[in-house]
Amino acid sequence: DVKVTQSSRYLVKRTGEKVFLECVQDMDHENMFWYRQDPGLGLRLIYFSYDVKMKEKGDIPEGYSVSREKKERFSLILESASTNQTSMYLCASRTGANTEAFFGQGTRLTVV
Amino acid sequence: ILNVEQSPQSLHVQEGDSTNFTCSFPSSNFYALHWYRWETAKSPEALFVMTLNGDEKKKGRISATLNTKEGYSYLYIKGSQPEDSATYLCARDTGFQKLVFGTGTRLLVSP
Numbered sequence: 001d002v003k004v005t006q007s008s009r010y011l012v013k014r015t016g017e018k019v020f021l022e023c024v025q026d027m028d029h030e031n032m033f034w035y036r037q038d039p040g041l042g043l044r045l046i047y048f049s050y051d052v053k054m055k056e057k058g059d060i061p062e063g064y065s066v067s068r069e070k071k072e073r074f075s076l077i078l079e080s081a082s083t084n085q086t087s088m089y090l091c092a093s094r095t096g097a098n099t100e101a102f103f104g105q106g107t108r109l110t111v112v
Numbered sequence: 113i114l115n116v117e118q119s120p121q122s123l124h125v126q127e128g129d130s131t132n133f134t135c136s137f138p139s140s141n142f143y144a145l146h147w148y149r150w151e152t153a154k155s156p157e158a159l160f161v162m163t164l165n166g167d168e169k170k171k172g173r174i175s176a177t178l179n180t181k182e183g184y185s186y187l188y189i190k191g192s193q194p195e196d197s198a199t200y201l202c203a204r205d206t207g208f209q210k211l212v213f214g215t216g217t218r219l220l221v222s223p
Contacts, residue, residue: 004155031209033209033211035213040215041215042201042213042214042215042216043201043203043213044213045210045211045212048209048210050209056209058210090155090156094209096209097143097144097205097206097207097208097209098143098144098161098163098205098207099161100146100158100161101146101148101156101158101203101211102155102158103148103155103156103157104155105154105155106155
């Protein structure tokens with residue numbers, strides 16, 4: 001059973017904290033993604049990675065950074081959490097173009 | 113159409129009703145169109161990845177069609193069941209790793 005696993009389902013952090021969201025996939029996929037989902041806005045791409053140590057900005061990268069030191073692990077970092085980063089965060093992976101994406105279960109982050 | 117648009121935004125039907133949703137997308141530089149089902153408290157799961165104009169795909173009571181020339185796809189659910197309640201997402205595959213998602217159609221099926 002293929003899996004994308006996110007480290008936390010729910011997270012509450014304080015404004016200004018550095019936050020790490022971890023994602024691990026066991027399918028040997030080259031491509032990994034971080035999305036956030038907000039009501040009425042759909043899934044918006046924050047960052048993606050197409051290989052180890054390679055990353056590309058998505059549509060809303062401001063306030064975020066990422067790390068991909070190993071093929072199976074893709075981390076999203078909120079350098080200094082703010083209340084407008086309260087959201088549902090979804091990690092995904094896939095082999096390449098025209099292939100389905102596999103998603104983690106999501107992390108609901110609340111910044112207070 | 114610059115982005116992916118889905119309609120309706122939400123839908124409430126009775127068990128046994130058949131229903132359909134629309135996904136509109138830019139018709140130029142088409143690579144693929146994805147449909148995902150996202151149930152509450154679960155991960156989004158792929159239903160279909162469609163690449164050819166005129167494609168029709170089916171999985172149980174759910175089917176989808178694709179028109180790449182005019183830039184739309186329909187998702188049909190025949191005889192809706194309460195377990196079909198979910199948000200249905202479509203996404204345009206850019207061919208460069210990225211998927212561009214619509215805002216989804218939230219379906220509620222009442223017993």
